[in-house]
Every structure is written in structure tokens, then in C-alpha cells.
Amino acid sequence: MEDLSEIVSEKEKLSVIQPEAIRSALKRISPHLNKTPILKSHLLNSLLGHEIFFKAEVFQKTGAFKARGALNAILRMQEEGNLPKKVVAYSSGNHAQGVAWAAARAGIESTIFLPKNVSSVKKAATRSYGAKVIEVETRQEAERLAREEELKGAVLIPPFDHDYVIEGQGTACLEVLDEGIKPDAVFAPCGGGGLVSGSYLATKLACPEAKVFAVEPLIANDAAMSYRSGEIYKFNEQPGTIADGARTLALAPRTFQYVKQLAGVYEIGEEDIIYWSQWINHLLKITCEPSSALGMAAAHKWLHGQEKGQKALVIISGGNMSEETYRKIWQKDYLSAIPGIIA
């Protein structure tokens, strides 16, 4: 059974998503999702001399863009007559909550395996979406048990290595472009590459002249290394970046085929991630995960080299943080160093 599914996924690696699929995904999922706001900061724009649009996925269902991909996967299965009775996911991050929420929306069961060290808040949230939450000792055990559920007929929804998931993630960017906003550059954080791949496809569809950049922490720069060498680089251990959404070990071949085509991959230092986490919180009045601050950190670097005023689109991927991350972010003062003046 497992072998079969591996062969299938090996084949699927070759599939290429047509940009129009992002449009179809948006039609499919938008009746169920929040149309998240596009925010601007008058102060930031006047300090930098550019116009920056923030797509605030912190206001998406479950507090992150992940609800988009999970719902698109489930609804596409339903369209194809293959709606499973149960879906399963293992993750300590936003993807698990996205799957739990999407399953409830489609009226099917979900089982989510969470490692014990996941915060009580996250567990409570996942349960509140109606999922069966099973706490296990380690992430490895979570994965093993999820695979067992698969053998019993549940469908495992992967966090990024799936066409339907990537299509869903691209809808956040498409929603912005559909508002008539024509950015010169788009910045999306990159863990496994689902969001940036989807954003690339959306941009190709609706604003092909815009550059699209992936952004990751410098100490978790597998995508940058892969981009430079042309071959997927994989970390052996999870990098210890504060941007927990970008701790993924490697891209999948499925996402790498889009990352390869990007205008570039930015690598951001840990201090810069915290700096922009504080400033986005302060300027936009939104909770911003460290992973979500990556985009603005990269936009700032890119804009700095531009001679005339540019329009940048920054995807703020989510706003779910542990108590510990909040504390780490606010330990040191970066608000005294005003962007464009001291920074």
C-alpha cells in the first residue's frame, strides 16, 4: 500500500500546474474563506518612498494561509467524486489546523497527530475546529501513526507536496492581483515552497511582469542553496531559526520546479526577522509570525536598491505564535531604529 502510494507520487512529480488552476481554486474555496484585507502603512510608505501592500493572511480562517490549500485539496477530491470519509495530518504548525478546519467545513472527519510539546492554545484551537487530536511523544511517531491511518482508508493531506495544496495557497496572491493592484515585485516566505509556488503561478496568470521572490531565514536557506546549485539541498536537522514556518528540511521536486523559475531567493538573518516582526506588529497592528516577517525583510532589501518608487506585495502568511516566540520577539527593542532612517 505504501509502496503504491510512493509510485503514484513519483509520477505526480512530473505534473505541472497551469496558472489557470489558481483561478479555479479561488472560485472553489472563496465562498468558505475570509477575503483577507490588504493593508498599507502610511508611515512606512513615507519613510521608504515606496508603496507596500500587505496581504494579511493572519485574518484567514485558522489564522494562516494554510486553510486555503487544505480546503482546496478536500473540495477538489469531492469534485472528483473521491471525498474521503476522513483526512489525516501530522504537524505542529499551521497546516494541521488548516486541515482540521477544512475537514469540518466539508463535513468529514479529521484526525490530527500532534507532538506533546505543542502549545495548549494550539491544541485547543485544533479541537475547536472539530478534529480528533491525538497527542504523541515525537514528530516521528506522529508521522508513523498518520501513515497507519492512511492504510485504514484516511487520506493524508501533505503540507506542500501536492498540486491541490499549491493551487490553494496561490489564491492569497491572486486575490490581491484581482483588486487591480499591479506590484513590481511579490515576496512570499518559503518553507516547503507551497505558498511561493502558488504565488508564482498566480502572478504568472494575473500580473506576469511582476518579479516573484522566495524568502527564507539565512540559517534555513535550503531553497537559496537549491536555487543557486540547481539541485535540491536538504538539511539533516531542523534549523533552529525563530521562523518556525520555515524550518522545513528541503523543497519537494514538485515545488522546486517553480522555485527554480523565481526572480530570486532572499536569505534573512535572525535579527532582521525579529526587527520586522516588531515593525509589522507596530505599523499594521497585526500579529505577525516570524516566518511572515521574512517577506518585508526581503522587500526592504530589494526596495533599497531601486531608483524610483516601486510597488511591492508582501504576503503575511500567518499570525499563530507560541508564548515563547512572543517573548523572544519582544525581548529587545527594535522600534527605536526606524526603517529607512536608522535601519
Add this chain to the structure above:
Amino acid sequence: MEDLSEIVSEKEKLSVIQPEAIRSALKRISPHLNKTPILKSHLLNSLLGHEIFFKAEVFQKTGAFKARGALNAILRMQEEGNLPKKVVAYSSGNHAQGVAWAAARAGIESTIFLPKNVSSVKKAATRSYGAKVIEVETRQEAERLAREEELKGAVLIPPFDHDYVIEGQGTACLEVLDEGIKPDAVFAPCGGGGLVSGSYLATKLACPEAKVFAVEPLIANDAAMSYRSGEIYKFNEQPGTIADGARTLALAPRTFQYVKQLAGVYEIGEEDIIYWSQWINHLLKITCEPSSALGMAAAHKWLHGQEKGQKALVIISGGNMSEETYRKIWQKDYLSAIPGIIA
């Protein structure tokens, strides 16, 4: 000159705002302001068994409701043919930014006196609205210099002791009621009483059966003491509460006439203020000033005593915080204590 203005304001103390004036104010100012979102937390509602609506004034121009009152004051003066060439304000808080912004919107000058210890971020923001920002040593000096400007013909816009300001502040609450939401109770933080007075009037107009509560820090409970005794209680020194928007020494007779008529005044401990600052940030993904957490802290107490499910409206007044306040809020972990379960 000063004597005359004092006599005038003595007379004005007797004026009573008609609830319909909040409707007129909303018509007057809404074309220039953000219609701020009304947020809900699925998780919070399911934990508490009630329905809570949050009016997110953190997304108002300047990051706080204060832009409403300041703009209403300036535009009403304009309607009356008395648009001043220049307005002036002294404040280290949201009111100064509100006046600076509103003046620019009306095409008039503003001078804002800020004590030196105001954060660099706040100064930059006030300047970015086009105000002339003058830094002075103390708050007392700021007040003295502002009075001097008044003698030269500028109009001083007070933070709460003015009918036009109160009318403007009431529009936040009216916007919610205009959406057809019928709360059983409304909770507004109380410093000088402008916001809660305006909210009381708006509720009287559009949802008269709803109870309206003022909320203040226990260690800055002048309104509660005034409410109980029937006479305005005044602190000699600014109370050291973390809720800096509620450090006002006393209500004005103008606001006390409305506070007297409220359903009650809640007094909230400092730890509870921090608890709800964290949780609002976490659940709603918005930056919430400690003063703005007061409303939910009171709502939680009130809801706890209710037998059946209730609708509560909580006004989140603003989201402007200093680096120091951020750090204080995230020093200790309150997210492990889930509302309705451990709290």
C-alpha cells in the same frame, strides 16, 4: 482671553448631547475614516459559550479611535464657519496623533507639543501626518505652550472635555449597531470618559435596551469611585497602571453626566489587563493596547454571571504601544491559562 474661555467652558458643562448627534457625527466624519472591522473569535466564543463582537479601532486612522473625535471637532467648526487656521494639542497619547491627522485632513495646520520622553516611533508618526511637532521637557510645559498658542488664535482640541469630541468617539459604537448587531452589553475603556460617554449615547440611540459599562484599571479607578459616590473623584498623581490610556486623573463634569447613567463601572487588576492583552493579540491577531484589553476583561467578568448565552460588544480602542509596553506584556506567559478553563 483665558478667563473668557474658562467662562465659556463653564457654561458648556451644562450642555447635554442628544443621541442623534452621534448619527450626525458619523455622517460627517465617515467619508474620511476607516470603517473598522468587527472581529469575532470562534475559539473564544466556543470556550465561553457567548458571542463577543470586537470593534477593532486599532485599524482606525492613526491606530486609535481618537481620530474620530478630533475630526468631528474640526469639521463641526468648519460647518459653523469657524474653521481655525491652526489647531493645537498636547498629549503623549493617541489624541495628539488624532488631532495631527484630522488637521491635515481638513487642510489646516497643527502644532503638537510632546514631552521629550515620548517614543521616537510616536514622534515620527505624528510628523508623518504633517503636524509641527515641538518637543518639550515636561507635560506641564507642553500644556503651557499650547495655551500660549491658543492666545495667538489657534484652537486647542481637548482629549475628552468637549461635546464635539464625545460625539465623534461615539461613532465607533454606532457603526457596530448600524450593522444590525444587538448586543446585550457594551464595554468601553474609560480614561477621561469620552469614548464611554459617546458609546452610551450611541447605544441609547440605536440599541437602548443594551447595558453600557465603563471599564478602568483598579489602580486608576477614579470613575468607579465617582460612580459610587456621585461626585467626581480626582487622583493627585497619575496612577502607574500599564493601561496608559486610562491614567487620566479624573472625569470632567461633562463626561461624568453620562458615566453616572451607565449600568456600572468595572475595575480590572493589572494582571488581568496583561492576560487579556495577550489573549486578544493571540485570538484576534491584532495589536491591542493594555487600555483596550480592559473591555474584554470586564466582559469576561460580566458574562461569567450570566445564565444564558449573551452578546457582548467590546470596543478595542487602539493599538499604539511603546517598546517598553510590548516587553511588559510578553514578559510572563498567560497563554497557557485558557479563558473559561483555567482563568
